[in-house]
Amino acid sequence: MRLAFSDEGPGPVVVLLHGFPIGRMMWKDQFSAIGAMYRVIAPDLLGHGDSPAPDGQYSIDGMADDVIELLDTLGLAEPVVVGGLSMGGYVALSIIARYPERVRALMLMDTRATSDTPEAAAKRGELAEAVARAGNPGPAIEVMLPRFFSKSTEEYRPDLVVGMRKMMERNSARGVVGTLHALATRPDRTELLGSIRVPTLVLVGEHDAITPPEDSMAMADAIPGARLEVIPAAGHLAPYENPTVSNGVILRFLEELEP
Ligand code: MLT
Secondary structure (H helix, E strand, C coil): CCCCEEEECCCCEEEEECCCCCCHHHHHHHHHHCCCCCEEEEECCCCCCCCCCCCCCCCHHHHHHHHHHHHHHCCCCCCEEEEEECHHHHHHHHHHHHCHHHEEEEEEECCCCCCCCHHHHHHHHHHHHHHHHHCCCHHHHHHHHHHHCCHHHHHHCHHHHHHHHHHHHCCCHHHHHHHHHHHHCCCCCHHHHCCCCCCEEEEEECCCCCCCHHHHHHHHHHCCCCEEEEECCCCCCHHHHCHHHHHHHHHHHHHHHCC
């Protein structure tokens, strides 16, 4: 699978994986701040942004395979820092579970290790049907967007909400439907957490309503030596909503990795 991607900056590689149903441009503030010192590689995952959106049912493991294929294509065989937000975090966990030798450090942002409950998976199925019927991502946007942001972002940064809607509207019904299947069928990775042996940053917006801080606390408790950072004035999209604090936290974590 040939993914569209951005590749910006010098230095050690940091891979950033976006959430659903967004795209790599959610990392725009990370390209500038982190990309000043690190090589930030951010793909559009399968079904998103400028990447192919074939018909059919996707899987989180398949998305992880695509990311590894991209790194191979770029000649990056050495371990890299892998960070992901929400769905991107599910993909990051799949990478460390299945390609541990490719991961130098992990950043889990506004995400969780658990799988969908049967009720949540059934709702994804209904949403996929609604998106297929509409022929556009609208129904998914109307479900996701109102839950993404903190109250302060909605009040003081409506431009971020508008920008996010535009990013979401760029995705196709096919891509959204395929991805909903991937989300609904993702494996539970809770058991994996205790075996993670790379430095790990767990970052979460204090008002995250989709993957609440308790999920992050549980992950950070289970991963040996993991660091938990709660980002103020942010909901589910902490690095996008509060890039100043998030980038500071990420840069400190990355600096500590260097010899
Ligand atoms: C995301 O932001 O990627 C989604 O909220 C993930 C999910 O719905 O599980």
